Amino acid sequence: MVILVDVPLASIHAAVPEGRPASSTITEAGPGISLPQLLAGSAVALAVLLPMALALGWYIAGRFLQPLRAITATATVISAGDLHRRLDLGEPTDELTELGHTLDDLFARLQAAFDAQRHFVANASHELRTPLAGLRTLLEVTLADPEADIDTLRSACQEALALGEHQERLVQALLALATSERGVTRRETLDLADVVEGVLAARRVQAVAGGVDLAERLTPAVMAGDRRLIESLAANLVDNAIRHNHEGGHVHVATRTSGGQVTLTVSNSGPVIPGDQIERLFQPFQRMAPERHGHRDGYGLGLAIVNAVTQAHHATLTAGSRPEGGLTITVRFDPNLP
Template sequence: MSTRWTLRRQLTLLYAGPFLISGAVLLTVPLLGASQTVPAGTFPGNSEPHVTVETHSNAVPLAGVSLAVMAVVAVVLGWFIAGRFLRPIRRIVDTARDISATNLHRRLGPTARRDEFGELADTLDDLFARLEASFAAQRRFVANASHELRTPLTAQRALLQVTLADPEATSEELRAAADEVLALGESQARLIDSLLTLATGEQGVEHAAPLDLAEVVSRALAFRELDGPRLLPTLHDAPTTGDADLIESLVANLIDNAEKHNVAGGSVTVLTGMTDGRATLVVENTGPVVPPDELDRLFQPFQRMGGQRVRTTKDGYGLGLAIVRAIADAHRADLAATPREGGGLRVTVTFR
């Protein structure tokens, strides 16, 4: 059975080996040295100089004992130093083993170390946070999808059952029922697309790249015509880093929400620029008065003003601002919403 060479054993040998080699050299060199004396002249009949060698009979045993003591001390110190050095790794391993689908909230926590181990702990904490967000997004996605898809599916089944139960149904009635089923199917498809966008935004950014926020907004506005309110864009260069597709979805949802909750003859203002060296997007619309205590709830899925949950598809699914928050969080951007004086909402997204 092979012995497992742990990292601690390897580091012990790495620490003790050079120390022992240096000690052995320091103890061996004096033993190899000898004092040589050569007379000033030569003796008759003897052309070779006479050499006198001085040695100490007790030097070799003493050197051996010293080397043995040094070996023990080197191994013990090496084992202790390796253990101290690897203690953060052991903590990281134990915590990682404790991470599971039901315990994703645990973290390594801040460390006083400012070396590679500290960077590793911070990196793993960020990884654990992303995993927790991914699992939470998955659970919310399943819960929201199952809840919201139940209504159109029930409506489809009831519509088909009523139509088929009528033996005297005309072709026009059957065609009308089929048209309603198709409309419900399209509604389900839009809902699923919105839920997928929400889930993708909550999972985080995987492909961040340099981009200009003004160009992304310009693409989002290129083929958009508002039905009612006037669109007032003012786009200045705003370089940042992120996922262009997700940010474009954020812009589109902000504009859709601003158009949907507007008033006759109103407007939607879109601004991009730099604020304290950070790329900033502002979308502002005229509209009904928004109570300040309603702001946070409006960014939750399937919510609308008045404390009611969205249950119909007439005004959408209440996912627009939830998608905006998810994408902003994925980019670690600051999201702020403030009611406009006289009605409407001003949403500001500041990227890092």
């Protein structure tokens, strides 16, 4: 301010008015402001403006930094375990409030993820505890029987082995779900028709034993993905279609390429499923009521694994109930997506 204001004003003192002869000696004050007066006035102005500028800057900075303080305080509370807290910065809309809204969305997704994790762990603990409790009861009853003979002990051992196999299959299903949710770690070019054909070949005996007709219409469908996960997806779809069926029922499996997309469709007969129950079936440990299909061979993880593999490949999953009973599930893979 001194350079830009004082110097031009000080030059007025040295100017000579028009019509007055120049003199080498100035004996009286000319028009303008003397330099000492100008400097003194500037010093007073600086002394007055500096505190005002500091106070105004402090106030404005505080207003702008208030959302940051709210973000920091709320993040501290959330990190302590309270995932239900939100920033709720409100108006006015600026860069910081937009950041706050983005963080609120992030906190909501984190809360949903943690809730789903707790729900999954609780269900997994329940599913694992049931066969363990049955195994313990079986052994205790057998050991408490003073008249137990070799046949009784052999029968108890066979039941214990069956319970152990049940636990092993459940653990394998949990590992498959965890692997699917981890995402795609490697990609290779594969023909979906070849993968599905191998899955069907390994399950024809199971279908014949259940009285289910297994039909296929496989056309070449080349795509890129994790072969192991794609095989798991197809296997769980076919297993689910065979398991939740009835004697004399059918399962139709088709692969094709249409509109640049690779499609896998599995349609099966079975019990009538309400439309509002379909989405729930793709969550872990969700089954239809036992009276609808008469058994509980599954663990409620098959369609959850299908959903996880679909999301890992950025594919599209659609499912619909058939009026005559059963489901039609279609998975569409986009080769252009990573």
